[in-house]
Amino acid sequence: MSLALTSDEQRIAGGTDGAAMAMRIVAESAALLGAPRLIPIASAHIDGALYHGDSGTLFAERLVEGDARVAVRSTLNVGALDLMGCSRVRLEEPQRSMARRMMEAYRKLGCEQSWTCAPYQAGHRPAFGTDVAWGESNAVVFCNSVLGARTNRYGDFLDIACAISGRTPDYGLHIKANRRATLVFDVSALPPEFLASEIAWPVLGSLYGREVGNAVGVVTGVTQNPGEDALKAFGAAAASSGAVGLFHIASVTPEAPDAATALGGIAAETTILVTPDMVVSAQARLSTASVTDRIDAVAIGSPHLSLAEFDALERLMAGRRLAVPIHACTGRHVLTELDRDGRRKALEALGVVIVADTCVVVTPILPDRIGGVLMTNSGKFAHYAPGNTGYAVLYGSLADCVESAVTGRPVFARLGS
Amino acid sequence: MSAHGEILVPGKPGEGPALVLSAPISFWGGVDPKSGRIADVRHPECGQSISGKVLFLPGTIGSSSASAVLMELVHAGHAPAALVLHEPDAILLLGLIVAREMGWETPVAVKLQRETFSAFEGKQVRVGADGAIAVSG
Numbered sequence: 063m064s065l066a067l068t069s070d071e072q073r074i075a076g077g078t079d080g081a082a083m084a085m086r087i088v089a090e091s092a093a094l095l096g097a098p099r100l101i102p103i104a105s106a107h108i109d110g111a112l113y114h115g116d117s118g119t120l121f122a123e124r125l126v127e128g129d130a131r132v133a134v135r136s137t138l139n140v141g142a143l144d145l146m147g148c149s150r151v152r153l154e155e156p157q158r159s160m161a162r163r164m165m166e167a168y169r170k171l172g173c174e175q176s177w178t179c180a181p182y183q184a185g186h187r188p189a190f191g192t193d194v195a196w197g198e199s200n201a202v203v204f205c206n207s208v209l210g211a212r213t214n215r216y217g218d219f220l221d222i223a224c225a226i227s228g229r230t231p232d233y234g235l236h237i238k239a240n241r242r243a244t245l246v247f248d249v250s251a252l253p254p255e256f257l258a259s260e261i262a263w264p265v266l267g268s269l270y271g272r273e274v275g276n277a278v279g280v281v282t283g284v285t286q287n288p289g290e291d292a293l294k295a296f297g298a299a300a301a302s303s304g305a306v307g308l309f310h311i312a313s314v315t316p317e318a319p320d321a322a323t324a325l326g327g328i329a330a331e332t333t334i335l336v337t338p339d340m341v342v343s344a345q346a347r348l349s350t351a352s353v354t355d356r357i358d359a360v361a362i363g364s365p366h367l368s369l370a371e372f373d374a375l376e377r378l379m380a381g382r383r384l385a386v387p388i389h390a391c392t393g394r395h396v397l398t399e400l401d402r403d404g405r406r407k408a409l410e411a412l413g414v415v416i417v418a419d420t421c422v423v424v425t426p427i428l429p430d431r432i433g434g435v436l437m438t439n440s441g442k443f444a445h446y447a448p449g450n451t452g453y454a455v456l457y458g459s460l461a462d463c464v465e466s467a468v469t470g471r472p473v474f475a476r477l478g479s
Numbered sequence: 480m481s482a483h484g485e486i487l488v489p490g491k492p493g494e495g496p497a498l499v500l501s502a503p504i505s506f507w508g509g510v511d512p513k514s515g516r517i518a519d520v521r522h523p524e525c526g527q528s529i530s531g532k533v534l535f536l537p538g539t540i541g542s543s544s545a546s547a548v549l550m551e552l553v554h555a556g557h558a559p560a561a562l563v564l565h566e567p568d569a570i571l572l573l574g575l576i577v578a579r580e581m582g583w584e585t586p587v588a589v590k591l592q593r594e595t596f597s598a599f600e601g602k603q604v605r606v607g608a609d610g611a612i613a614v615s616g
Contacts, residue, residue, distance in 0.1 A: 083580055090576045094487060095569050109543050114512045115551030121577060197543045217546035217570030219577045275503075275538075302505075305540045350520060423508070446508040449518040 065093045071100060071229070080128025084226035091220050092231035101232045105188050106136040106225035107181050107205075109197030110218040111168040112424055113142035113153075113161035121219060122167035125226065130171055133228035137176040137186045139198045140366075141165040142425040145177070146397060146418040148406075149389070152426040161425075171222065177419035178393025180294065180366040182209060185395065190316055193236050195224035199301035200294070200365045200442065206308040208293050210316035212236045215307045235308055241317060242326040243280035243310050246333040247273065250283025252341060257284065261345070261459045263292040264441030266336070267299030269344035273334050276305035280324035282312045291368055298365050299441025348444040348457035357437045357456060358429075360467045361422045361447070363391030364440040369399050371460075376409070378464040384413030385470030388463065389428070391421035413467070423450045437472065439463050480598050481613040484589025484606065487567050488575040493560030493586045494605040494615055495531045499596045500524055503538035506545035506571060515557040533604040533612075534559035535596040539568045549574030553585055561586045561606035565593035 067075065067089060075085040092100060110118060142161040143151050153161060169175060178184050182204050188194045188211035196202050196213040197220075205211050214234040216224065224230045235241055247270055249257065256262050270279065288296075293314075300306040310318035318324035362375070367390055375390065390409070392400075397418050400406040406416055415427075422428050423446045428436065436453035438444055439460045447455050456472055465473040501523045504510065509519035515530030530552070539545060549571055552558040564571075567590060575585045589610045605615040 087573070087576060087580060091569055091573060094567055094572060094576070110547065112544065112547070114507075114544065114547040115555060117550045117554035117578070117581070117583075118547050120554075121550075121581060124581065199543050202543065215543050215570060217573040218544050219546055219550070220569070220573050221543075271540075275540075303540070305503075305538075347521075448520045449508045 065089065065097060066099055074227070080125040080130025081226055083125065083128060084130060084223040087220060087223035088227050088229055088231065095231050095233045097231035097233040099232050100229040101193055101236060102228055103134055103195045103224055103230050104192040105134050105186065105194045106132065106221055107139060107186065107196040107198060107201050108136055108168060108173055108221045108225060109139040110222050111138050111141050111165055113157065113164050116160050118218070119160045119164040119167065122164055122171070125222070126167050126170045130226045132172040132225040134225055136173040136225040137181040137184070138168055138173045139179050139201065140420045140424055141177055142420060144417060144419050146394065148397070149415050149417040149427055151420065171226070176393065178366045178395065180368070180393060183368050183395065184393055193230065195221055195230045197221035200298035203297035203301045203306055203308065204294060206235055207297060207310065207315050208290065215305070241278060241308060243278050243324040244331045245274060245277055245279040246321065246330040247279045247281045247336065248283050248333060249281060249336045251335060251337055253338070256341065259459070261439065263288060263296040264299045264439065265341060265345045265348065267296035268303045268348060268441045269336065269340060270309065271300035271302060271304030271306050274304055274306060276307070278308050280310040280312055280318055280321050282321045284311050284314055287314050291371055294365050295441060302442045302445035345457065348441060349455055350448050351435045351454035351456045354435050354456065354472060356435065356471050357386055357466050358431055358434040358453070359386055360388040360437045360463045361391070361443050362388060362439055362460065362463060363417070364421055364423065364442040367392040367396060369396050372396065372400060372405070374460060375464070376405070378461050379412060382412065382468050384467045386467050387413050387415045388467045389415045389417050389422050391417040394418060423447050428453060437463050437466050480602070481611065482591055482595055484563060484591040484610040484612050486587065486610045487564060487590050488572050488585065488588040489608065490575060490585040490587040492606060492608045493533060494603065495533050495560035497535060497599040497602050497604045498524070498527060498529060498532035499535040499600045500537055503540045504536070505540050506548040510548055512548045512551040513555070515552055529559050530557040532559050533561045533563065533606055535563045535599065537565055537593045537596065539571050543570055545571045546574035546577065550578045553578045553583055558586050562588040563591050563606065563612065564588065566590065
């Protein structure tokens with residue numbers, strides 16, 4: 063089955079401008095994936111504006127020079143700089159200027175200045191069943207699983223190429239048959255009090271990702287909708303430890319009114335019965351720090367914190383000053399709300415470092431500290447912090463993170479749980 | 480020892496020591512884009528460099544920025560000499576597709592069953608522009 067482009071698509075691809083470059087990238091990807099055609103998309107979320115080196119900046123500027131513009135609504139994922147000036151990014155010249163040029167180039171292409179990895183909580187929520195092209199692994203998995211819109215895991219550069227051409231290869235999760243679950247991830251053997259806890263979702267997500275790889279699974283045994291922030295944490299952790307693009311949770315997510323529907327009426331190929339031991343081991347794996355009597359920083363907000371998560375942070379802090387800073391990463395959609403009634407200033411006065419437009423694992427914000435220990439409640443931060451920041455990670459709940467930040471040493475409410 | 484890989488993305492033929500990864504890797508967060516060193520502390524080959532190697536990838540996981548990391552390695556001259564993948568990974572290989580659009584020279588990427596990877600371990604390997612994979616010397 064080879065790729066057939068329409069005459070319009072062929073004409074665009076044959077040009078010399080930015081639109082031509084975008085169409086050729088989409089078409090070459092389609093050919094690589096064995097897609098028979100391109101299909102129109104309703105929106106895009108662009109992960110390509112994060113500076114990893116000069117090559118990405120040069121690519122974006124080449125598109126701008128070629129007069130390219132996005133054809134559909136396109137939000138931007140995090141960049142490498144905090145343009146709101148909340149936190150200090152220690153990116154030195156010439157990298158700093160290249161990162162800024164990159165962010166500017168994506169603005170010129172017509173993308174919205176959302177700068178968040180949680181666009182779905184910033185008003186970008188494509189309708190159920192629509193085809194979109196989203197990048198950023200946590201946004202992809204949320205878009206597919208919780209919103210029921212259809213996207214593959216778009217890599218950097220294909221996302222913007224799809225946004226400019228307004229098209230995407232017809233393959234993978236755009237096709238309904240491929241959205242069917244083939245395995246069951248049964249959590250019914252876990253204690254209800256664990257499932258009701260905050261850490262259940264990032265820990266289970268991390269386990270789920272490692273167990274299923276890139277398969278589509280349905281989680282069973284969940285008796286109550288854990289809420290959007292929990293689903294966000296589950297998906298982000300699963301997409302960090304595995305290649306998860308879509309999950310279902312029976313009676314919670316829109317394509318899984320029940321397990322049988324998610325499975326398409328076919329018996330599961332595999333059933334994973336999750337035991338309390340598996341959870342203990344998955345939770346332990348999130349930490350890389352050896353026994354320690356101090357922490358150097360706390361980071362929360364991967365994916366970016368919602369307003370409800372800031373409410374929880376304020377409740378747990380209860381006006382106490384922090385001995386070590388909590389880096390709270392979020393987007394402008396929440397920052398505006400926090401600024402409106404002085405909450406941001408109050409948090410900052412207690413030692414919280416608000417990080418906007420970016421986050422602590424994608425750009426240097428944490429102080430360079432050999433042997434530094436970072437505590438987090440995020441499965442995604444736990445996964446990426448050691449490689450990207452050099453800090454060892456201690457994983458705990460938000461309550462543990464707050465108590466530890468107040469005292470400056472690791473505090474766990476329930477050791478080993 | 481030789482095998483024939485299916486061309487995934489055409490590019491420059493390459494020769495170098497084989498680096499057979501024993502676990503899937505996320506390029507973003509797993510590989511330092513400035514040097515090509517494997518930085519994921521949980522990865523079994525952590526500390527080794529993929530730069531200049533014939534890189535055998537049993538699978539890829541994680542972030543959708545893998546393409547950006549690979550393209551940066553290409554642009555900065557730290558790319559693997561060639562890539563051998565068990566299956567086409569659109570996210571990773573996009574780094575090569577876009578680099579080609581930019582007019583930069585990219586290493587060839589081919590597809591080969593991962594069961595045959597181990598035969599190349601520790602050897603000097605050459606991957607031709609036609610997808611031929613052979614132990615050299």
